[in-house]
Amino acid sequence: MGRRGEHSKSEIECMALEAAEAIIEGEGFDALSARKVASAIGYTVGSLYFVFRNLDELIQRINGRTLDQLYAGLIEALSDCRHPQQCIYALGGGYLAFAARHPHRWRMIFEQQPRDDNLSIEIYQEKMDRLYELMEIQLKALAACPEEEVFIATRALWSGLQGVASMTIGRKPDREEEQWAQKLSRHLIGHYLAGLGTTQFNSRVNQSVGRLIDCPK
Amino acid sequence: MGRRGEHSKSEIECMALEAAEAIIEGEGFDALSARKVASAIGYTVGSLYFVFRNLDELIQRINGRTLDQLYAGLIEALSDCRHPQQCIYALGGGYLAFAARHPHRWRMIFEQQPRDDNLSIEIYQEKMDRLYELMEIQLKALAACPEEEVFIATRALWSGLQGVASMTIGRKPDREEEQWAQKLSRHLIGHYLAGLGTTQFNSRVNQSVGRLIDCPK
Numbered sequence: 001m002g003r004r005g006e007h008s009k010s011e012i013e014c015m016a017l018e019a020a021e022a023i024i025e026g027e028g029f030d031a032l033s034a035r036k037v038a039s040a041i042g043y044t045v046g047s048l049y050f051v052f053r054n055l056d057e058l059i060q061r062i063n064g065r066t067l068d069q070l071y072a073g074l075i076e077a078l079s080d081c082r083h084p085q086q087c088i089y090a091l092g093g094g095y096l097a098f099a100a101r102h103p104h105r106w107r108m109i110f111e112q113q114p115r116d117d118n119l120s121i122e123i124y125q126e127k128m129d130r131l132y133e134l135m136e137i138q139l140k141a142l143a144a145c146p147e148e149e150v151f152i153a154t155r156a157l158w159s160g161l162q163g164v165a166s167m168t169i170g171r172k173p174d175r176e177e178e179q180w181a182q183k184l185s186r187h188l189i190g191h192y193l194a195g196l197g198t199t200q201f202n203s204r205v206n207q208s209v210g211r212l213i214d215c216p217k
Numbered sequence: 218m219g220r221r222g223e224h225s226k227s228e229i230e231c232m233a234l235e236a237a238e239a240i241i242e243g244e245g246f247d248a249l250s251a252r253k254v255a256s257a258i259g260y261t262v263g264s265l266y267f268v269f270r271n272l273d274e275l276i277q278r279i280n281g282r283t284l285d286q287l288y289a290g291l292i293e294a295l296s297d298c299r300h301p302q303q304c305i306y307a308l309g310g311g312y313l314a315f316a317a318r319h320p321h322r323w324r325m326i327f328e329q330q331p332r333d334d335n336l337s338i339e340i341y342q343e344k345m346d347r348l349y350e351l352m353e354i355q356l357k358a359l360a361a362c363p364e365e366e367v368f369i370a371t372r373a374l375w376s377g378l379q380g381v382a383s384m385t386i387g388r389k390p391d392r393e394e395e396q397w398a399q400k401l402s403r404h405l406i407g408h409y410l411a412g413l414g415t416t417q418f419n420s421r422v423n424q425s426v427g428r429l430i431d432c433p434k
Contacts (some may be wrong), residue, residue, distance in 0.1 A: 044298030083424060156377075160376065160405060166376075166380065167375065187373045190372075191373070195408030
């Protein structure tokens with residue numbers, strides 16, 4: 001059991017997560033194995049399974065940490081914006097910057113879903129909801145929409161950003177690739193929000209009432 | 218070499234591709250191996266490598282065929298639409314229907330990129346361009362845009378659809394999941410196109426000229 005006893009269970013857990021992340025960042029997630037992680041922290045594979053049920057759980061814990069870091073990055077990205085529209089651009093910019101900086105770990109969230117569905121729900125749901133909420137707040141501030149419209153608009157915009165990232169940011173993104181992603185994202189957000197605005201504009205013309213941007217039925 | 222000689226090289230190639238596709242459709246692409254494919258067609262693994270350089274090439278050939286089938290599905294989806302806007306909805310609907318019908322093969326296109334970059338370019342570029350072109354034609358018919366704007370708009374819309382599909386359609390999609398994907402897609406396309414229209418509407422107000430929908434700078 002190698003050096004078991006030198007570290008607590010939670011210390012081994014953290015060491016393993018960090019070692020695994022370094023392997024993924026450096027070589028991609030295909031290169032991840034229990035053997036490599038154990039060897040990197042000087043423990044046996046057996047010790048690793050003392051801490052994680054299986055490799056699947058280790059992967060989902062890493063995905064959870066990546067989502068936490070993404071969330072922190074987006075909070076940071078929001079620190080300078082004032083107007084909701086500007087903040088939505090900031091969310092898009094922050095998301096793409098994160099994907100470009102950590103391409104392997106970002107892809108792993110979507111491409112390495114656990115086989116055990118319960119494990120997935122357990123780890124992801126809250127963290128995903130928290131990301132959606134960042135967009136929801138901005139859309140609510142921007143538009144007088146029924147709850148259901150804000151719900152759909154939030155998921156449509158996040159999906160759009162996700163699609164832009166996955167279609168543009170490869171496994172070894174360079175500056176040019178990220179700039180193209182940012183350009184596409186601003187284009188998509190801009191026209192989408194203008195579209196929400198159009199409907200309001202028409203409804204304002206018809207009803208002589210309105211807010212800055214409104215949502216259609 | 219098993220039954221080598223009974224089939225020509227191109228016959229073995231087709232048999233292997235079809236057997237591999239059946240394995241992927243049934244069990245997901247993680248279940249794919251040269252051994253399984255060889256066994257399914259009654260040949261040895263060695264015979265398989267007589268036809269494909271490696272598993273990577275087999276995977277990319279399958280991805281190429283999936284893109285061909287997707288293209289055919291989209292052409293079919295376009296057969297009933299008349300107005301460009303209606304045709305763009307049809308492209309979105311057709312894309313999501315395909316992803317929901319073949320979740321594993323559709324995901325494989327994006328998640329199983331070849332390690333050999335040349336192989337990727339060789340197989341994908343033309344087939345991807347052909348898909349983009351279907352959207353480009355509709356956007357050109359809808360909007361008097363400079364070439365570059367149509368180029369960006371095409372990629373923004375495809376990315377949006379791709380994101381909707383990847384955020385909603387899981388590995389075992391049911392009817393409800395597909396309906397939700399279709400709803401999000403129509404929402405995104407509708408507001409995006411309205412956004413393109415808004416700008417034109419404003420420019421028509423300002424310049425007293427215009428087409429049905431125009432593109433902003």
